[in-house]
Amino acid sequence: xxxxxxxxxxxxxxxxxxxxxxxxxxxxxxxxxxxxxxxxxxxxxxxxxxxxxxxxxxxxxxxxxxxxxxxxxxxxxxxxxxxxxxxxxxxxxxxxxxxxxxxxxxxxxxxxxxxxxxxxxxxxxxxxxxxxxxxxxxxxxxxxxxxxxxxxxxxxxxxxxxxxxxxxxxxxxxxxxxxxxxxxxxxxxxxxxxxxxxxxxxxxxxxxxxxxxxxxxxxxxxxxxxxxxxxxxxxxxxxxxxxxxxxxxxxxxxxxxxxxxxxxxxxxxxxxxxxxxxxxxxxxxxxxxxxxxxxxxxxxxxxxxxxxxxxxxxxxxxxxxxxxxxxxxxxxxxxxxxxxxxxxxxxxxxxxxxxxxxxxxxxxxxxxxxxxxxxxxxxxxxxxxxxxxxxxxxxxxxxxxxxxxxxxxxxxxxxxxxxxxxxxxxxxxxxxxxxxxxxxx
Amino acid sequence: xxxxxxxxxxxxxxxxxxxxxxxxxxxxxxxxxxxxxxxxxxxxxxxxxxxxxxxxxxxxxxxxxxxxxxxxxxxxxxxxxxxxxxxxxxxxxxxxxxxxxxxxxxxxxxxxxxxxxxxxxxxxxxxxxxxxxxxxxxxxxxxxxxxxxxxxxxxxxxxxxxxxxxxxxxxxxxxxxxxxxxxxxxxxxxxxxxxxxxxxxxxxxxxxxxxxxxxxxxxxxxxxxxxxxxxxxxxxxxxxxxxxxxxxxxx
Numbered sequence: 001x002x003x004x005x006x007x008x009x010x011x012x013x014x015x016x017x018x019x020x021x022x023x024x025x026x027x028x029x030x031x032x033x034x035x036x037x038x039x040x041x042x043x044x045x046x047x048x049x050x051x052x053x054x055x056x057x058x059x060x061x062x063x064x065x066x067x068x069x070x071x072x073x074x075x076x077x078x079x080x081x082x083x084x085x086x087x088x089x090x091x092x093x094x095x096x097x098x099x100x101x102x103x104x105x106x107x108x109x110x111x112x113x114x115x116x117x118x119x120x121x122x123x124x125x126x127x128x129x130x131x132x133x134x135x136x137x138x139x140x141x142x143x144x145x146x147x148x149x150x151x152x153x154x155x156x157x158x159x160x161x162x163x164x165x166x167x168x169x170x171x172x173x174x175x176x177x178x179x180x181x182x183x184x185x186x187x188x189x190x191x192x193x194x195x196x197x198x199x200x201x202x203x204x205x206x207x208x209x210x211x212x213x214x215x216x217x218x219x220x221x222x223x224x225x226x227x228x229x230x231x232x233x234x235x236x237x238x239x240x241x242x243x244x245x246x247x248x249x250x251x252x253x254x255x256x257x258x259x260x261x262x263x264x265x266x267x268x269x270x271x272x273x274x275x276x277x278x279x280x281x282x283x284x285x286x287x288x289x290x291x292x293x294x295x296x297x298x299x300x301x302x303x304x305x306x307x308x309x310x311x312x313x314x315x316x317x318x319x320x321x322x323x324x325x326x327x328x329x330x331x332x333x334x335x336x337x338x339x340x341x342x343x344x345x346x347x348x349x350x351x352x353x354x355x356x357x358x359x360x361x362x363x364x365x366x367x368x369x370x371x372x373x374x375x376x377x378x379x380x381x382x383x384x385x386x387x388x389x390x391x392x393x394x395x396x397x398x399x400x401x402x403x404x405x406x407x408x409x410x411x412x413x414x415x416x417x418x419x420x421x422x423x424x425x426x427x428x429x430x431x432x433x434x435x436x437x438x439x440x441x
Numbered sequence: 442x443x444x445x446x447x448x449x450x451x452x453x454x455x456x457x458x459x460x461x462x463x464x465x466x467x468x469x470x471x472x473x474x475x476x477x478x479x480x481x482x483x484x485x486x487x488x489x490x491x492x493x494x495x496x497x498x499x500x501x502x503x504x505x506x507x508x509x510x511x512x513x514x515x516x517x518x519x520x521x522x523x524x525x526x527x528x529x530x531x532x533x534x535x536x537x538x539x540x541x542x543x544x545x546x547x548x549x550x551x552x553x554x555x556x557x558x559x560x561x562x563x564x565x566x567x568x569x570x571x572x573x574x575x576x577x578x579x580x581x582x583x584x585x586x587x588x589x590x591x592x593x594x595x596x597x598x599x600x601x602x603x604x605x606x607x608x609x610x611x612x613x614x615x616x617x618x619x620x621x622x623x624x625x626x627x628x629x630x631x632x633x634x635x636x637x638x639x640x641x642x643x644x645x646x647x648x649x650x651x652x653x654x655x656x657x658x659x660x661x662x663x664x665x666x667x668x669x670x671x672x673x674x675x676x677x678x679x680x681x682x683x684x685x686x687x688x689x690x691x692x
Binding site for chain 2: 385386387388390391392393394395396397398399401402405406408409410411412413
């Protein structure tokens, strides 16, 4: 059944069929089959493909990852202590190697009108809730990695908030990877639905115990109903040897508001696709991002914001710090359809280069087909200002600490937008720690 | 305390300082005056270790140590302080965080214990009181969006906190109206002490109405061509720099 998949990717779905064979859901099987066909038909993108112009898939292909289909149940709550953010009060959901872990997810005190469950669990107990929702935002035409995720779709997290419910504490999804004997790929699938007027904060963290080699290929779909409000904070802090792929699909209904913050710190190779669409007017979407790329690291961001309706607003603001031989790609597209008048969109990508050998390819684009819009884009690639450095040093602060202060100042604009203080402190510390050991040439 | 002998320095191919001599003793306040382009700011920058200047000959020692071989931070740690003519805006860097990092770097270099958050805040409050400042500057990013007066006040505040042995005020009066000037001058005067020396670099005499110097030096074309007491400043104000430069040429 995996014949025709690009070489090296057969293992991503091979076991999925076996593991989930017993679900007996015709609509789900049809979706998986269709996704598999798409993945097979597409083949492996090359650098002739605009979406993959600056990013090679060779390293990933060579690994020939196999799907980690079996749940890992040996972990005890004590084992994940180091993966927690001190002082962060949340509804915590833990996935281990892509599979929902009920033992590690204390969800007893959920407020009324909020449903959080493992996807596999829900496919067993209440599949009708999911019918029409899975791939409801991502759509039927999927790029390779979302197609692979869908072809192997079986577990992940589902969050559903009923009309007008306000979830006070953040919902925290911890995607934890634990080293296994052979390189594994995890393909969690998350589905978040905020119905009309609902409000929530969602924190997604991707990290590992140890520094093993693995791949995460996750897809998160978010659907915001009329007037719904979601603050969504994603922190990718995978193992330094890991590969990470995110397909994020957001659809916003009338007057809904989405505030997203994407922090990319870990993984040796990380690809993030953020796709936004509107199904109602007067919606607002704010995408903020911060990435660090050091020696041997690639951070690749693709934004696709589709203003198909009038009167919506979007902001895309991504900042990067590159050091050593780090590489980053920022490829953002804001598309404004012909009748999407009064669209207000501003895209910005700023990069701070700490070394000569770091590289960034940045390409913010606007495609505007309406005539009454307010759209702008800008990009900068700069170095630390010698003036600023001298000012700090003249106050007795050593050059390395002064550099770090300036970098944290640059990053602070994004970090300060995180809602919870413990998380801000945690990210500041993680960023600071990386900069401390950052080679400057 | 500070001993500068025959200091020559270039910016690119251009020689700006051409054999400058200056001796500053403990507790003394020296004014260095001179027309634009005379080398006043270059002198302040060379002493503080800013990049972009090449010292070709001469020496500058501070308490017997060769300043010119030291990094800017090492000079600051020895007790040198430069109040900038144009304080730099550091967006994203919180002022309180910055002040604490600076103070603790200097304390650490001197073998003193670093201050914890509580003692630091107590110290800050004391210093604000001495300078009659409020704490509104502390919560903002360093100099970011500050008015000209606020920036200069922030410089003086840093000086109060870091307690340098030698402070160099580089055209601290530039861009200030008379009220702001008075606030800054009052701050400087509050920090005068028998152990603290100051070099006040200025184009105009008016700052010296508020900060009374012990000595006045006139800098022209990279050399000190005349030194005297504070009455020299008044004479300059009256007659302009042309008088002294002409005299210098005649001699």
